[in-house]
Amino acid sequence: MERVAVIVQDGFTPFEFGLACEAFGLDRTDDGIEPFDFRVLTADPGAIRSSIGYTMNVEADLSFADKADLIVLTPIPRAQWGTIDPRVAEVLKRAVARGAWVMAICSGSFLLAASGLLDGRRATTHWMYSDAFADMYPLIDVDPDVLYVQDERIITSAGTAAGIDACLHLLRQELGAEIANRIARRMVVAPQRDGGQAQFINKPLPAVQSLSFSAVTDWMLQNLREDLPVEELARRAQMSPRTFARRFKTDLGTTPGAWLGRQRLMHAQLLLEQTDLGLEQVAWESGFGSAAVLRQNFVRKLGVAPTAYRGNFSCTTPIPASA
Template structure:
């Protein structure tokens, strides 16, 4: 992925627009992160007004987006959801047809739904708009509870900060865990919030419980190579296994088992990038138990094999040179 087009229109949301600019538009070559050819585009170049009233001058029309490796659709004003600009619909269809990466942030998903590229796919949007999208586009499998969804090469995300998580998810796929973590560090955000994490919690968790689960999660990551059963984690949190599992799912948007698997995969990614350890040792260090389980988990979570991942993202020579 080398070229990125960020599509905006009148009424664009400044924060979500800024997320795309921050994730893909900044020069981070001093951190060893390759730069993208990032351009802001609009169907009508020139002054484009934000929903807060200020304008920015957009130099590029949509022609660049028709060649871009990633096309990002920023949020649209509610008034346009039932009459999406046909030029944006054509662009979304073209990007999906040529297998480019396509991403929407918040209500930008209404462009993709109007274009039909979400038909039969899982997708998400801001939880406040999910019911309306489901009513307008019943052929789309709307999940209102998650931060982001990747279905093939189409990524849809919820509102505001969930766009950051979706961008980091794609950067991890394209650049590997190590460089994505460097970007997250520069952005001063958590390097990985899994897409399945809940957008919001219906019933606020008491501060004491929330803090307890956060400390348990930290402890689990520090002891990731050990066998970590729900009973063990619940005991560490001074809760019954049933209460712990319920609280954990509410706070982290995933079961303890699925969350642990994701953390183990992330640790394995880093070891594949930064060491020459064999799969048996990596499996042991990450708590998978065997190379076979590591391969199965890698395929399920990342859709690739550990060997293929290492071939693409190994940065061991860079790490050794810095030592």
């Protein structure tokens, strides 16, 4: 992935536009990361009004989008749901046809839906808009409960911070775990929340907050090789298994098993990038037990086999693991 285009139109939201610029537009050569050829595009170049009243001058039309490896769509106002500029729709259709990535952040999913490219696919948007999204587009399998969804090379995300998670998810696939982690550190965000985490927790300040689980999760990370049943984790947290599982999901937005599985996968990715350990050893070190189980998880979660992942992202010089 070398060329990235962000398409904006009147009513664009500054935060989601800014996070696309942060993820893909900054020069990080001082971190050893090659910069993307990053462009901001619009159908009719000139002054584009934001959702909060200021205008931004965009000089480039849509022509660069036909060369882009990734096209990002920013959110659009409610009044524009259900419509799309035919020129933008054609650009998106050509991008999907040639195998480019397309990402829609928050209500940008409505633009993708209006193009017809989400028909028959699973997708998401901000939970506040998901009912309207499903009503307007019954051919789309709308999942209102997740942070982001990848269907082949189309990614849709929920709002605000979930857009960061979606960007890091894509960067992890294209650049590898270590590079994505370096970018996340520069952004001062967690390396990646799993897409299946809940968008929305009913109690904004739950009775048991995440720091209450920090000792347990730290211990889990230090013991990925071991079998870690909920009963053992609950004992360490001094809770019953049922209470532990319920509060863990309430606090962290996912189940203990799903959280652990994601950490094991991330650790295996780093081992494949930074060491020459055999697959059986990588599987053991990361808690998968066998190369066969490791392979199943890689193919299911990342769409690629461990050997292919290593071929793409192996580092010639080992990089120390970061906290």
